Amino acid sequence: xxxxxxxxxxxxxxxxxxxxxxxxxxxxxxxxxxxxxxxxxxxxxxxxxxxxxxxxxxxxxxxxxxxxxxxxxxxxxxxxxxxxxxxxxxxxxxxxxxxxxxxxxxxxxxxxxxxxxxxxxxxxxxxxxxxxxxxxxxxxxxxxxxxxxxxxxxxxxxxxxxxxxxxxxxxxxxxxxxxxxxxxxxxxxxxxxxxxxxxxxxxxxxxxxxxxxxxxxxxxxxxxxxxxxxxxxxxxxxxxxxxxxxxxxxxxxxxxxxxxxxxxxxxxxxx
Amino acid sequence: xxxxxxxxxxxxxxxxxxxxxxxxxxxxxxxxxxxxxxxxxxxxxxxxxxxxxxxxxxxxxxxxxxxxxxxxxxxxxxxxxxxxxxxxxxxxxxxxxxxxxxxxxxxxxxxxxxxxxxxxxxxxxxxxxxxxxxxxxxxxxxxxxxxxxxxxxxxxxxxxxxxxxxxxxxxxxxxxxxxxxxxxxxxxxxxxxxxxxxxxxxxxxxxxxxxxxxxxxxxxxxxxxxxxxxxxxxxxxxxxxxxxxxxxxxxxxxxxxxxxxxxxxxxxxxx
Amino acid sequence: xxxxxxxxxxxxxxxxxxxxxxxxxxxxxxxxxxxxxxxxxxxxxxxxxxxxxxxxxxxxxxxxxxxxxxxxxxxxxxxxxxxxxxxxxxxxxxxxxxxxxxxxxxxxxxxxxxxxxxxxxxxxxxxxxxxxxxxxxxxxxxxxxxxxxxxxxxxxxxxxxxxxxxxxxxxxxxxxxxxxxxxxxxxxxxxxxxxxxxxxxxxxxxxxxxxxxxxxxxxxxxxxxxxxxxxxxxxxxxxxxxxxxxxxxxxxxxxxxxxxxxxxxxxxxxx
Numbered sequence: 001x002x003x004x005x006x007x008x009x010x011x012x013x014x015x016x017x018x019x020x021x022x023x024x025x026x027x028x029x030x031x032x033x034x035x036x037x038x039x040x041x042x043x044x045x046x047x048x049x050x051x052x053x054x055x056x057x058x059x060x061x062x063x064x065x066x067x068x069x070x071x072x073x074x075x076x077x078x079x080x081x082x083x084x085x086x087x088x089x090x091x092x093x094x095x096x097x098x099x100x101x102x103x104x105x106x107x108x109x110x111x112x113x114x115x116x117x118x119x120x121x122x123x124x125x126x127x128x129x130x131x132x133x134x135x136x137x138x139x140x141x142x143x144x145x146x147x148x149x150x151x152x153x154x155x156x157x158x159x160x161x162x163x164x165x166x167x168x169x170x171x172x173x174x175x176x177x178x179x180x181x182x183x184x185x186x187x188x189x190x191x192x193x194x195x196x197x198x199x200x201x202x203x204x205x206x207x208x209x210x211x212x213x214x215x216x217x218x219x220x221x222x223x224x225x226x227x228x229x230x231x232x233x234x235x236x237x238x239x240x241x242x243x244x245x246x247x248x249x250x251x252x253x254x255x256x257x258x259x260x261x262x263x264x265x266x267x268x269x270x271x
Numbered sequence: 272x273x274x275x276x277x278x279x280x281x282x283x284x285x286x287x288x289x290x291x292x293x294x295x296x297x298x299x300x301x302x303x304x305x306x307x308x309x310x311x312x313x314x315x316x317x318x319x320x321x322x323x324x325x326x327x328x329x330x331x332x333x334x335x336x337x338x339x340x341x342x343x344x345x346x347x348x349x350x351x352x353x354x355x356x357x358x359x360x361x362x363x364x365x366x367x368x369x370x371x372x373x374x375x376x377x378x379x380x381x382x383x384x385x386x387x388x389x390x391x392x393x394x395x396x397x398x399x400x401x402x403x404x405x406x407x408x409x410x411x412x413x414x415x416x417x418x419x420x421x422x423x424x425x426x427x428x429x430x431x432x433x434x435x436x437x438x439x440x441x442x443x444x445x446x447x448x449x450x451x452x453x454x455x456x457x458x459x460x461x462x463x464x465x466x467x468x469x470x471x472x473x474x475x476x477x478x479x480x481x482x483x484x485x486x487x488x489x490x491x492x493x494x495x496x497x498x499x500x501x502x503x504x505x506x507x508x509x510x511x512x513x514x515x516x517x518x519x520x521x522x523x524x525x526x527x528x529x530x531x532x533x534x535x536x537x538x539x540x541x542x
Numbered sequence: 543x544x545x546x547x548x549x550x551x552x553x554x555x556x557x558x559x560x561x562x563x564x565x566x567x568x569x570x571x572x573x574x575x576x577x578x579x580x581x582x583x584x585x586x587x588x589x590x591x592x593x594x595x596x597x598x599x600x601x602x603x604x605x606x607x608x609x610x611x612x613x614x615x616x617x618x619x620x621x622x623x624x625x626x627x628x629x630x631x632x633x634x635x636x637x638x639x640x641x642x643x644x645x646x647x648x649x650x651x652x653x654x655x656x657x658x659x660x661x662x663x664x665x666x667x668x669x670x671x672x673x674x675x676x677x678x679x680x681x682x683x684x685x686x687x688x689x690x691x692x693x694x695x696x697x698x699x700x701x702x703x704x705x706x707x708x709x710x711x712x713x714x715x716x717x718x719x720x721x722x723x724x725x726x727x728x729x730x731x732x733x734x735x736x737x738x739x740x741x742x743x744x745x746x747x748x749x750x751x752x753x754x755x756x757x758x759x760x761x762x763x764x765x766x767x768x769x770x771x772x773x774x775x776x777x778x779x780x781x782x783x784x785x786x787x788x789x790x791x792x793x794x795x796x797x798x799x800x801x802x803x804x805x806x807x808x809x810x811x812x813x
Contacts, residue, residue, distance in 0.1 A: 026319060028312075034736030035306045035577045038785065041570075041601035042623050048568060048597045049625070055319045059312035065737070066794060081313050083320070094794070097769035144769040146784030194305030195336070227368035227415040242417030243309065252337065252365070297590060299583075306577045326590045330583035352584050354591070465576030466607070498639035498686040513688030514580065523608060523636070 024087045024111070024160040026055045030075055031091040031148060032063040043149045047089070050157035059088075063191075064263050066094035068117040069182065070190040073201035076122035077243045084109030089156040091148035092119055102135035102151055103176065104159065104167055113156045115147070118179040125184060132176040133167040189217075189248075189265045196254025199247050200267050204240035216268040217248060217259050228252075295358045295382070295431040297326045301346055302362040302419060303334040314420045318360070321428035330359075334462075335534050337365035339388040340453065341461040344472035347393035348514045355380030360427040362419035363390055373406035373422055374447065375430065384427045386418070389450040396455065403447040408437040460488075460519075460536045467525025470518050471538050475511035487539040488519060488530050499523075566629045566653070566702040568597045572617055573633040573690060574605040585691045589631070592699035601630075605733075606805050608636035610659040611724065612732040615743035618664035619785045626651030631698040633690035634661055644677035644693055645718065646701065655698045657689070660721040667726060674718040679707060731759075731790075731807045738796025741789050742809050746782035758810040759790060759801050770794075 027047055033039035040061045047056045059081060064070035071092040082088060093100075093115040101116040107127035112120055116134070124130050135155055142150040158165040186201025193199065198217075209224040215238045216222075225237040231251040236258060241247035248255050248267070256262065298318055304310035311332045318327045330352060335341035342363040353359060364371075364386040372387040378398035383391055387405070395401050406426055413421040429436040457472025464470065469488075480495040486509045487493075496508040502522045507529060512518035519526050519538070527533065569589055575581035582603045589598045601623060606612035613634040624630060635642075635657040643658040649669035654662055658676070666672050677697055684692040700707040728743025735741065740759075751766040757780045758764075767779040773793040778800060783789035790797050790809070798804065 025323070026316070028316060036602070036604040037733075037735040038602040038620055038623070039735075041599060042620075042785075045568070045570060045599045045601060045623055048599055052567070052597065055323065057312060057316045057319055059316060060307070060309040062307040078309055078313075081309070081316055095771050098771035143784040145781070149784065191308075193308040193310075229366050229369035239416070242414040242420065243313075296594070297587070299587060326594065328583060328587045328590055330587060331578070331580040333578040349580055349584075352580070352587055462579075464579040464581075500637050500640035510687070513685040513691065514584075 024054060024085050026057060026083075026085075027051065027087045027089055027156050027160055028057050028059045028082065029061065029089050029091075030059050030063055030071075030078070031061045031089075032065045032067070032071065033061050033091070033148070034065075035061055039146070039148070042146075043089070043091070043153050046149055046153040047157055050154055051160050054087075054157070054160045063092050066092065067263065068092050068094070068115075068119045069179075070186070070188070070201070070263055072119050072122045072179075072182070073186045073190045074199065075119065076126055077199075077203070077245045079107075079110070079123065079126070080243060082110045086110050087156045087160045088112045089148070089152055090114035090119055091152055093117065093147060096147050097144040102147070102155070104133045104135060104155065104165075106131045111159055113152050113159065115152075116176070118182070121179045121182060122184075124176075124178070134176075135165075135167060137166040187267050187269070189261050189263055189267065190245075192256050192261075192263060195249075196256040196258075197241075197247055197249040198255045198259070198261050198265075199241065199243075199245050200238075202246040202267070202269070204244060204246040206240065208240035208246065212271070214270040215246070215248065216270055217261060217265065220259055221270065222248060295325060295356050297328060297354075297356075298322065298358045298360055298427055298431055299328050299330045299353065300332065300360050300362075301330050301334055301342075301349070302332045302360075303336045303338070303342065304332050304362065304419070305336075306332055310417070310419070313417075314360070314362070314424050317420055317424040318428055321425055322431050325358075325428070325431045334363050337363070338534065339363050339365070339386075339390045340450075341457070341459070341472070341534055343390050343393045343450075343453070344457045344461045345470065346390065347397055348470075348474070348516045350378075350381070350394065350397070351514060353381040357381050358427050358431045359383045360419070360423055361385035361390055362423055364388065364418060367418050368415040373418070373426070375404045375406060375426065375436075377402045382430055384423050384430065386423075387447070389453070392450045392453060393455075395447075395449070405447075406437075458538050458540070460532050460534055460538065461516075463527050463533060466520075467527040467529075468512075468518055468520040469526045469530070469532050469536075470512065470514075470516050471509075473517040473538070473540070475515060475517040477511065479511035479517065483542070485541040486517070486519065487541055488532060488536065491530055492541065493519060566596060566627050568599060568625075568627075569593065569629045569631055569698050569702055570599050570601045570624065571603065571631050571633075572601050572605055572613075572620070573603045573631075574607045574609070574613065575603050575633065575690070576607075577603055581688070581690070584688075585631070585633070585695050588691055588695040589699055592696055593702050596629075596699070596702045605634050608634070609805065610634050610636070610657075610661045611721075612728070612730070612743070612805055614661050614664045614721075614724070615728045615732045616741065617661065618668055619741075619745070619787045621649075621652070621665070621668070622785060624652045628652050629698050629702045630654045631690070631694055632656035632661055633694055635659065635689060638689050639686040644689070644697070646675045646677060646697065646707075648673045653701055655694050655701065657694075658718070660724070663721045663724060664726075666718075666720070676718075677707075729809050729811070731803050731805055731809065732787075734798050734804060737791075738798040738800075739783075739789055739791040740797045740801070740803050740807075741783065741785075741787050742780075744788040744809070744811070746786060746788040748782065750782035750788065754813070756812040757788070757790065758812055759803060759807065762801055763812065764790060 103116045105112040105120045190201045191199040209226045374387045376383040376391045461472045462470040480497045507521045645658045647654040647662045732743045733741040751768045778792045
């Protein structure tokens with residue numbers, strides 16, 4: 001499998017100076033809170049209150065549940081949706097309430113706020129320019145289980161409004177530790193969408209369908225196609241999806257059921 | 272079954288002059304993207320960026336999945352929610368990436384943007400005044416599978432802002448072809464809501480419960496009622512729902528399970 | 543079980559003068575409409591149209607389905623999310639279309655709008671200062687089944703904008719009748735979240751995990767913990783959740799499945 005991105009240069013992370021000196025027009029939300037319950041609404045309400053002039057947009061709130069690794073590959077693939085100046089509030093945080101730290105990560109002009117559990121690892125590797133800071137701000141009345149509402153959302157608002165926020169400088173005791181055991185691309189299913197389509201952690205360049213790559217999943221070998229309408233009804237295929245990942249789908253069917261796959265199911269490329 | 276609307280006059284469609292000469296305050300979204308995944312959020316983010324002064328409102332994002340026909344009857348029933356000047360971004364688009372065209376449809380002052388696959392057929396038939404234009408704008412970097420984000424949302428924003436947009440005049444080679452085989456009302460279930468209530472494609476006039484019409488579904492004959500609280504617990508009935516469709520429901524029960532019905536299940540009116 | 547709140551004083555409800563003399567910046571929505579279907583979107587669209595300068599935020603739209611009692615305990619627990627001046631549009635309304643009345647309730651500066659079916663009962667009991675008025679406004683074209691869109695949303699907008707709205711004075715024939723048979727706290731599951739966590743109607747004070755209270759559910763005895771990461775993988779526990787309720791959870795598991803519980807399942811405190 002090709003590595004499409006330059007080898008990760010750890011030194012890029014520790015650039016001096018992290019001038020949070022701009023304001024943002026948009027805060028996008030990426031979480032695993034789910035579409036039900038009060039969690040997404042409560043976090044969004046905090047943003048509305050603390051940054052009333054900033055547009056808030058739930059990008060997706062069903063990131064892989066309590067799975068920072070799969071989420072990290074998905075978040076990196078969504079970078080097309082982010083523009084320089086955006087603040088992206090990212091909460092996939094199974095370790096909430098433990099000693100895991102909070103981070104502010106700037107990748108190519110986009111600012112990400114969320115937990116230090118690998119969620120930003122792939123974004124960081126793929127960035128041309130990147131800076132990381134540790135959040136050093138713990139307000140009173142912080143709950144043990146909802147740092148999205150109590151810490152990350154207020155920090156995102158402070159950054160969006162250009163207000164100073166207590167971000168610890170990174171020093172030897174407070175450095176970002178990359179999840180080096182993770183591959184640059186993940187040969188697994190990382191997301192199952194509402195149609196049953198299976199997103200992999202493999203990056204698909206434009207023209208993906210013209211490469212003669214087959215994909216093996218649970219014993220089934222699939223050919224590439226451009227899109228659904230190029231395939232017969234009920235046939236499985238793989239293609240470059242709208243966020244640039246290799247995705248397995250069945251035209252007018254549910255690939256998750258047809259191939260018995262879920263998040264974590266391995267896929268294999270066959271040249 | 273009565274036809275409540277005047278016979279469709281094809282000529283109304285080809286009115287000369289399509290003066291997109293106003294700005295809109297609201298873009299409503301009707302799609303089958305589902306509430307999960309990045310699709311709804313990514314499309315909404317485009318609207319926020321390109322028309323920041325326009326209010327964006329997801330009206331519903333779980334229209335009948337890849338089913339333009341059922342969606343067409345549902346969309347037409349939702350016309351109460353649309354006001355003149357609104358732009359409605361409509362994406363139920365199983366043929367995305369194929370040669371199907373994109374349309375801008377003006378029905379009684381409301382502008383609809385989406386694919387030319389029948390989705391606007393019932394709206395068009397029921398409109399007093401209607402104009403249709405073909406979208407002739409394909410930006411670079413258009414994905415093969417997400418024209419909602421890449422084409423329809425930007426076009427909706429251009430229209431809302433009153434900006435010129437490349438809309439092809441309709442000519443003999445580019446005319447809207449009505450789905451003439453579709454009935455004016457559909458005697459089928461077109462939507463199952465979160466409570467298991469079954470919307471039909473039959474239009475119910477006010478006072479529906481006073482007509483002595485019975486509805487037959489999977490061998491069960493149902494009487495009309497005004498609303499849930501007029502029926503005993505656990506009893507099935509049909510009524511005029513809040514968007515003016517004949518709907519089958521069970522008081523404090525799930526009609527989909529009680530009657531074994533889903534989208535496409537036939538219903539029959541018995542006088 | 544301790545009663546954490548002062549005994550309900552009925553007289554507080556009938557304070558003279560209900561000066562709706564302010565404007566609000568935010569309308570929060572609490573409903574059981576579900577995340578699918580056109581209901582949430584249609585109601586939100588009304589608010590966008592009628593109060594365009596007010597921020598609208600869906601706090602949660604999957605309150606216990608057609609269950610005002612469970613919803614009442616959940617709504618009261620969410621009071622942390624409400625700020626003085628907010629308008630909260632609350633629609634859990636199985637009796638829609640019947641003779642049940644609509645209410646405007648002011649609790650400690652927050653205004654709630656919705657049906658008179660017990661939904662505000664626990665909020666009212668726990669408020670330090672509270673006023674209740676009956677809605678006496680029925681616009682033409684009100685549907686029989688969607689008062690959220692047709693009555694409660696417009697009333698919420700009028701209040702948010704500081705406009706006069708026809709609120710009947712409470713008199714002996716139009717008084718709020720408390721649901722006195724309901725306990726101050728409910729020893730039942732009142733909500734199952736997207737992770738399968740089980741919220742109870744029991745209020746958990748800070749430091750909850752330090753009290754040696756065990757919780758019994760379906761024959762299983764659970765110990766308290768501070769949060770997920772303090773418990774072994776797969777272990778069940780109870781804890782003070784992020785909205786201040788006692789919640790039953792399983793670290794990286796689904797408590798609803800592990801304990802065979804759903805809304806209404808009884809829980810018992812063992813000292």
